[in-house]
Amino acid sequence: MLSPLVQTPLFGITLTLVTYELASCVYRRWPLALLNPVIVTAACIILFLSLLDIPYAQYAAGGDILLFLLGPAVVALGLPLYQRRAEIISRLLPTLCAVSAGAVASIVSATGILLLFGSDTGLILSMAPKSVTTPIAIGISEKIGGIVPLTAAIVVVTGCFGGMVGPTFCRLLGIRDPFAMGLAMGTAAHGLGTGRMLEIDRFGGAMAGLSIGLNGVITAAIIPIFVALLP
Template sequence: MSNLPLFILFVALTIGAYLATRWLFLTYRHPLLNPVFLSTVALIAFLQATGLTLEEYRPAKDVMTYLLGPATVALALPLYHNRRVLKSHALPVLSGVVAGSLTTMAAALVAGRGLGLDERVLLSLGPKSVTVPIAVEISRLTGGEASLTAAFVVATGMIGSIMGPSLLSLCRVKSPVARGLALGTVSHGQGTAVALLENETAGAMGGVAMAIAAVFTALVAPYYLPLFLH
């Protein structure tokens, strides 16, 4: 590693920014205090203020991104603690995630067509609600643009994790199972992270929804998305 002090600085700043914004969110519970959103803004502001570049930040980002794999696997722990809840709600969980996955793809494509987006952009938009690696592969298979899909996925996760809890509360959805499923299905990892901040049961259901939605979308998207293009 060519610049170890800078690497350590960026890792420490990223972790510090997240912990600080997480504390703010847990203290005030305001949707705009979303930890991912606020910490991202704080890091961008720091880079702009100091004149440091994204390329200099990249080594730290790559290491922390690599840790997303173990972090995702760690979601199995709250799931294990809530295994009885999952077992007792197995059919509603499966049917809800399937319906949610189909609906979110359809809504995105219908809105995109209404806005006059071309076919390649629509195909890139379709798999926006599943995690980036799977969404990018779906995009490639269907003829979309991988970089656009990655941007749509990140934006979806950000918007869903900020607005999702408030919308669910507005609709009087109080069940941790239902809230976790909704956030995980629509907003993948970022939604699951916010669900986990609410309580362990919601986080566990978010992880289940994220996994089922990813598998289901990967199976049906190549056949489902073209239906909205013609």
């Protein structure tokens, strides 16, 4: 009786919004990194779907509509960039250098660690674009011969982890300037790092948004060099 209802977008969207709202209440009450609302919500929904034996595709009827809104949300990042343009232009060179350094560090460390584990090439290539935003990472993975669905999963996990521990880790390292923290969050954890950064500081969030695009372009450009160097 209920199964036709589960296939409508109403199910996926409502389930996501209600769970997220509850998870946010919990997070406001106990603001622990482990209780990050995105992770708690995703974990609860996975559990719920598995227990009731509802396939992911039926949830996706609604989930895809929320995912679609990521597109205009990325466009909207142009507004905070415009509002803080004077500060950005005065720091253009440090921005480009820092994001480039982060892009190289990401590719080298991710592939290097997997090499130490003795992982096979398919896995390494899928991991290489891990810090880049989902749509760009998928394109890169496809181009260099990675496993595309695996790359998509790694990118989301990386973003969740970076968004969760990023601000605390940055403060531990003495990175407190919203400009530097924003670039670090956007370069390491793309949209999820940016979302977290926007909650902390508006300007930092705008810098994180800028570094999503920059990191994507830089990684796409330099990754073939590193792939050629792989044993």
